[in-house]
Amino acid sequence: MDVLSDLLHRARAADAVVRQLIQRPPWSMTFADAPPLTLVAALGGHAFVSLGTGPPVRLAVGDIALVSTKSYTIADDPGTAPQVVIRGAKKYPVTGTGEPAPRAPRTYGDGSPGATTMVRGAYELHGVVAERLLAMLPPLAVVPAGPRTGAALELLSAEVARDEPGQDAVLRRLLDLVLVLALRAWCASAAPPPWVRALDDAGVGEALRLLHAEPAHRWTVAELAARAGLSRAAFAARFAHLVGEPPLTYLTGWRMTLAADLLRDTEDTVAAVAKAVGYEDPFAFSVAFKRTRGASPSDWRRGRENISS
Structure with a gap:
């Protein structure tokens, strides 16, 4: 997709x-x-x-x-x-x-x-x-x-x-x-966000498709570069230039986006949500989530409960 x-x-x-x-x-x-x-x-x-x-x-x-x-x-x-x-x-x-x-x-x-x-x-x-x-x-x-x-x-x-x-x-x-x-x-x-324009690039567009298709995969820059048909250095530079951020930074943001919705839409534990988006360590996931969303996974989930009550 x-x-x-x-x-x-x-x-x-x-x-x-x-x-x-x-x-x-x-x-x-x-x-x-x-x-x-x-x-x-x-x-x-x-x-x-x-x-x-x-x-x-x-x-x-x-x-x-x-x-x-x-x-x-x-x-x-x-x-x-x-x-x-x-x-x-x-x-x-x-x-x-x-x-x-x-x-x-x-x-x-x-x-x-x-x-x-x-x-x-x-x-x-x-x-x-x-x-x-x-x-x-x-x-x-x-x-x-x-x-x-x-x-x-x-x-x-x-x-x-x-x-x-x-x-x-x-x-x-x-x-x-x-x-x-x-x-x-x-x-x-028009002038859409950089990642939208990057979809037209064969190599970077393929990398974005992979990151969205398999967000829980343990992606490395080297593997993404190989799948994009570019050297590691060329891929990393091209991705950052077209998308506006490095590939693994983009991946973290996408994972946290998915996690935010999973926390509010499901009753899965924080550990289960962490694993679903590629984190084996719930603590590392919580740190990344709070850095990205401004709230811990538990506080984010309680925010949903307060809205619905």
Whole structure:
């Protein structure tokens, strides 16, 4: 499994809630308490996305916005005042009067001439691994229309209007496809974290894949270099240059990321978690974890218990 696929899998970026929005001007809606990652694609017409800071960004047909902030507004025009606030599964009037209205299961709005049609997918990401995924993106990333994303959006647009058995599953999988293609396009055209750019390098990219595939393996720089087809010195220098840190430092960070989620998601002992991420000595693991996460494994786990209680 490649590194991006691994992050999406471990962050549980699946089973997104898919909605189609069809709105006639003037319209404006604010999404409050949004999930960590939202994908908005313009299928027809145009829209403006605003985070409340910085200028609004226009979405033309085929453009995709990746939003990783809790509150944002989508409107036909930056000057249109928000009419509703969407929180959870309900729409609330901006005036604060009246009862909240439930949203339609999949599509809301009407298809009259001049309407803007969009699709929105909200992803509830999970754990510390999600932080690495979201670090790839600014709060608002716009991927311009392109042939690859366009083909996927065309399929999604055709399916979103259907109502057949298994439709939710089809829509979620198509949305996942759009998300991955959009992330690829963003990484190719913007300034993602150094490790993302390093994936394009044959040797260093292979090393990153190995570190993600087998984090508990007792990797050495010499073994990674051999697997990458480079000398030890050349590999170490190239990895540090492209990724921004030495290979074993990267490995430690990745192991601690996995351990943080294991401590909060499982009842495994600290020793078992240590072994799962490549540490035979629980004490050495605890020292590395506290240095990386700022808390001992036990304190980190108690933090989860305090949140859930």
